[in-house]
Amino acid sequence: MDDDAEIIAEFLVESHENLDQLDRDLVELEQQPDSRERLSSIFRTIHTIKGTSGFLAFNRLEQLTHVGETLLSRLRDGEVVMTPPIAEGLLSMVDTVRALLEGIERTGRDTDPAVDVDPVVAVIEGLLAAEPDTEPAVEPVVEPVTGQAVEAVVVEPVVEPVVVEPVAVEPVVEPVVEPVAEEPWDGVERRVAVDATVRVDVDLLDDLVDLVGELVLTRNQLLQRSLGSADAELVRASQRLDLVASELQESIMKTRMQPIGQVWSKMPRVVRDLSHQLGREVELVMEGHETELDRSLLEAVKDPLTHLVRNSLDHGIEPPDVRRAAGKDAKGTLTLRAYHESGQVVVEIADDGKGIDPATIGAVAVERGVVTRDQLARMDARDVLGLIFRPGFSTAAAVSNISGRGVGMDVVRTNIERIGGSVDVSSEPGRGTTTRVRIPLTLAIIPALVVGEGGERYAIPQANLVELVRIEGDDLRRQVEDLAGAPVLRLRGKLLPLVSLAETLGGTAPGDDALTVVVLQSDEVRFGLCVSEVHDTQEIVVKPIGRQLKALTMYAGATIMGDGRVALILDVAGIAGTVGVGATQHDATDGRALGADDRTALLVLEVADGRRAALPLAAVARLEEFGRDRVERSGAAEVVQYRDGILPLVRLASAIGLPDTSDQGDQISVVVHETGDAAGAVGIVIDKVLDVVEVAVSASEVGRRTGVTGSAVVQDRVTDLVDLEAVVARTGVPA
Amino acid sequence: MTTTTTLRTAEQYCTFWVAGLFFGVAVDEVQEVLRRQPMTPVPRADRAVTGLINLRGQIVTAVDLRVRLGLPDREGDELPMNVIVRSRGEVVSLLVDDIGDVIDTAGVDPHPVPSTMPRTVQDVVRGVRPLPESILLVLDADRAVDVAATPDTTGGTP
Numbered sequence: 001m002d003d004d005a006e007i008i009a010e011f012l013v014e015s016h017e018n019l020d021q022l023d024r025d026l027v028e029l030e031q032q033p034d035s036r037e038r039l040s041s042i043f044r045t046i047h048t049i050k051g052t053s054g055f056l057a058f059n060r061l062e063q064l065t066h067v068g069e070t071l072l073s074r075l076r077d078g079e080v081v082m083t084p085p086i087a088e089g090l091l092s093m094v095d096t097v098r099a100l101l102e103g104i105e106r107t108g109r110d111t112d113p114a115v116d117v118d119p120v121v122a123v124i125e126g127l128l129a130a131e132p133d134t135e136p137a138v139e140p141v142v143e144p145v146t147g148q149a150v151e152a153v154v155v156e157p158v159v160e161p162v163v164v165e166p167v168a169v170e171p172v173v174e175p176v177v178e179p180v181a182e183e184p185w186d187g188v189e190r191r192v193a194v195d196a197t198v199r200v201d202v203d204l205l206d207d208l209v210d211l212v213g214e215l216v217l218t219r220n221q222l223l224q225r226s227l228g229s230a231d232a233e234l235v236r237a238s239q240r241l242d243l244v245a246s247e248l249q250e251s252i253m254k255t256r257m258q259p260i261g262q263v264w265s266k267m268p269r270v271v272r273d274l275s276h277q278l279g280r281e282v283e284l285v286m287e288g289h290e291t292e293l294d295r296s297l298l299e300a301v302k303d304p305l306t307h308l309v310r311n312s313l314d315h316g317i318e319p320p321d322v323r324r325a326a327g328k329d330a331k332g333t334l335t336l337r338a339y340h341e342s343g344q345v346v347v348e349i350a351d352d353g354k355g356i357d358p359a360t361i362g363a364v365a366v367e368r369g370v371v372t373r374d375q376l377a378r379m380d381a382r383d384v385l386g387l388i389f390r391p392g393f394s395t396a397a398a399v400s401n402i403s404g405r406g407v408g409m410d411v412v413r414t415n416i417e418r419i420g421g422s423v424d425v426s427s428e429p430g431r432g433t434t435t436r437v438r439i440p441l442t443l444a445i446i447p448a449l450v451v452g453e454g455g456e457r458y459a460i461p462q463a464n465l466v467e468l469v470r471i472e473g474d475d476l477r478r479q480v481e482d483l484a485g486a487p488v489l490r491l492r493g494k495l496l497p498l499v500s501l502a503e504t505l506g507g508t509a510p511g512d513d514a515l516t517v518v519v520l521q522s523d524e525v526r527f528g529l530c531v532s533e534v535h536d537t538q539e540i541v542v543k544p545i546g547r548q549l550k551a552l553t554m555y556a557g558a559t560i561m562g563d564g565r566v567a568l569i570l571d572v573a574g575i576a577g578t579v580g581v582g583a584t585q586h587d588a589t590d591g592r593a594l595g596a597d598d599r600t601a602l603l604v605l606e607v608a609d610g611r612r613a614a615l616p617l618a619a620v621a622r623l624e625e626f627g628r629d630r631v632e633r634s635g636a637a638e639v640v641q642y643r644d645g646i647l648p649l650v651r652l653a654s655a656i657g658l659p660d661t662s663d664q665g666d667q668i669s670v671v672v673h674e675t676g677d678a679a680g681a682v683g684i685v686i687d688k689v690l691d692v693v694e695v696a697v698s699a700s701e702v703g704r705r706t707g708v709t710g711s712a713v714v715q716d717r718v719t720d721l722v723d724l725e726a727v728v729a730r731t732g733v734p735a
Numbered sequence: 736m737t738t739t740t741t742l743r744t745a746e747q748y749c750t751f752w753v754a755g756l757f758f759g760v761a762v763d764e765v766q767e768v769l770r771r772q773p774m775t776p777v778p779r780a781d782r783a784v785t786g787l788i789n790l791r792g793q794i795v796t797a798v799d800l801r802v803r804l805g806l807p808d809r810e811g812d813e814l815p816m817n818v819i820v821r822s823r824g825e826v827v828s829l830l831v832d833d834i835g836d837v838i839d840t841a842g843v844d845p846h847p848v849p850s851t852m853p854r855t856v857q858d859v860v861r862g863v864r865p866l867p868e869s870i871l872l873v874l875d876a877d878r879a880v881d882v883a884a885t886p887d888t889t890g891g892t893p
Contacts, residue, residue, distance in 0.1 A: 505778035546796035566775040566787040
């Protein structure tokens with residue numbers, strides 16, 4: 001019985017591989033109906049299944065494949081020409097074969113009552129009956145090949161004997177992965193490839209990866225000890241161990257690598273079925289099938305990628321008449337492209353469809369309450385596109401059969417992020433949409449930066465790391481500002497919100513005179529994490545943490561350091577979420593937003609009891625608060641003593657013709673503007689700082705007066721744009 | 736029905752003390768007992784989570800039973816012991832004051848938990864067994880290690 005189960009399991013694994021190949025072949029056959037090679041390949045596949053199913057007494061499967069084979073042999077011999085009904089019939093046969101195989105997987109028999117083979121058999125027999133019926137073409141071939149197929153099944157190096165449950169057996173090390181668009185088979189016997197490979201149980205591989213992880217950790221420990229050792233023999237031995245462990249790790253990782261073509265092999269069929277269903281004409285182009293990634297990741301991206309392809313067909317590529325009317329080729333193109341880039345795998349799904357209109361997205365987002373009108377006004381086109389990843393978002397007017405089945409883009413994103421990847425969308429209305437998915441090569445061992453805080457060490461995945469910045473002394477005062485309680489760093493003209501790791505962890509930030517900032521990027525959010533110490537970068541083995549800690553999104557897991565102690569791995573996206581970076585300071589932080597030319601960063605202020613004014617952020621050197629008692633008079637002018645000098649003050653409200661209300665508290669808020677010459681600076685007295693925004697200013701002449709160049713709508717409010725030169729001139733200091 | 740699970744006649748318990756109370760965990764749920772281990776604290780975790788320990792390459796969460804049960808904190812100089820238990824596929828360390836013997840309670844009838852005990856203790860105890868010199872509280876390891884991580888309080892959506 002065990003032997004049988006083993007043979008059946010082997011048969012299932014092989015047949016599933018064959019079916020994938022069959023799907024690809026059939027779809028291609030539709031395009032090149034006269035391709036002999038395709039036909040032979042399909043014929044061989046079905047024939048093998050038929051042969052083995054006869055041997056294993058799967059009678060219904062045999063019956064089904066038998067008629068299919070007969071039809072195929074006619075096609076192959078040129079007696080019948082491929083037509084859409086025939087293609088349809090063959091595809092439904094493949095589907096039924098697959099359903100029967102699933103039944104066998106569950107029950108060990110092909111008698112699953114839910115699968116009805118008779119209608120399909122009838123259809124194919126009908127197709128056969130349309131032509132003169134001659135049987136003999138098939139029979140002679142059957143005998144030898146059946147014998148060979150059976151022999152192969154029995155002799156082949158087999159799956160773990162313990163695996164009685166056939167479900168556990170997945171095609172792991174795909175021995176005969178056929179890149180889809182490559183040259184068709186030359187008919188060489190496929191056993192050749194199989195002879196050189198061994199099937200390995202997935203669990204066994206996972207165990208091996210774990211063990212290698214252990215080995216790497218032990219090596220780290222040993223290396224650390226032996227570094228200071230005087231025992232030359234020990235040092236040599238541990239260096240050898242280092243080498244061996246690294247190579248072993250690499251090899252084991254490689255065994256889990258599989259080409260992405262494995263996932264893609266399903267796509268031609270998906271695209272074919274969908275385009276038929278939706279009435280679209282689509283050409284599928286796939287590049288880079290051989291791009292490899294870890295099998296666990298492959299599993300994880302399978303569904304998201306399929307969803308994105310469905311989206312492209314459903315929402316992207318227009319019906320042929322619409323395309324023609326738009327002056328495009330009636331046939332749309334869907335391109336899947338995979339490649340390696342800086343230690344990551346990038347998968348692009350690009351269509352030349354109608355694209356996504358940010359205006360539509362924005363309108364729907366506001367309507368659905370995903371964002372407020374206010375927030376929307378502050379977003380640039382790219383951020384608006386990003387809204388499609390928010391939960392509960394769908395622009396589809398009606399839930400169609402194809403997408404909108406509750407699997408939204410937010411699920412796609414969640415699934416991709418769960419494996420440490422990222423996804424972003426770019427689109428040109430009318431021209432098409434490209435979704436770019438980035439995934440790490442492997443999960444288990446990652447390079448990380450180790451930092452220290454509160455006497456403990458924390459690991460930050462290198463993938464999130466942008467740069468390290470150390471700021472000391474005067475630079476610290478000049479470059480770090482406090483914006484209404486939120487510290488920001490000026491980094492090469494951009495504002496980077498700062499997050500203190502100590503505070504994030506629930507402690508208090510040390511008030512040092514130097515700051516070490518780890519600049520981190522997670523998806524669309526970039527921020528600086530202030531840490532106490534930076535140790536080094538090293539390869540860490542990611543280990544899961546217990547259920548008790550799952551709700552803490554700031555940790556991605558834990559690892560064991562060279563000294564055997566545990567260190568937590570920080571989750572950059574989780575930290576950003578925890579402290580709210582990105583949500584509130586998005587405009588100031590997003591590097592892409594700052595990249596746009598026509599946009600200006602403005603410091604939005606309140607003056608004269610609620611009136612709004614804005615200064616170009618570039619003109620702001622610092623923000624200060626002074627006690628009201630520090631304001632002294634020098635002639636008619638107000639001054640404060642500031643940084644060993646005298647800072648002349650100007651009341652912004654009076655300077656722009658509004659009543660001055662800046663004196664209401666014990667403190668006055670001052671924007672320090674550094675003027676060009678050595679004389680230094682002036683202090684502009686305001687009521688309070690409201691925000692920093694990044695907007696495209698369209699100033700209007702409305703409100704133009706002394707000290708005000710005009711007004712603009714900023715965050716849905718009319719805001720005076722301050723004429724800095726005029727204001728500064730009132731202090732007598734040359735601007 | 737918290738007592739039904741203890742109705743087997745012969746049961747061996749690994750015993751320990753927590754704040755003067757005498758607890759036992761079924762031996763087949765206990766993986767091992769360890770002295771104090773180096774511990775890595777987990778900021779922002781529930782107060783009962785003392786930290787993470789490295790158990791031969793496996794990362795194990797340590798839960799202080801005193802905190803978990805709402806009992807008074809351990810004195811500063813008392814070093815806790817680790818009772819490593821298996822619970823729902825994970826391995827968790829319970830920090831206890833002192834380790835007792837493994838005892839066989841065959842022939843001792845289980846009793847329900849006295850309703851006057853603090854709720855926090857009742858919640859994790861399956862029943863009590865009066866022994867000649869002490870009363871054994873039978874701990875439900877699965878519930879004892881159930882510590883809800885405190886949601887973050889600093890705002891922002893996780």
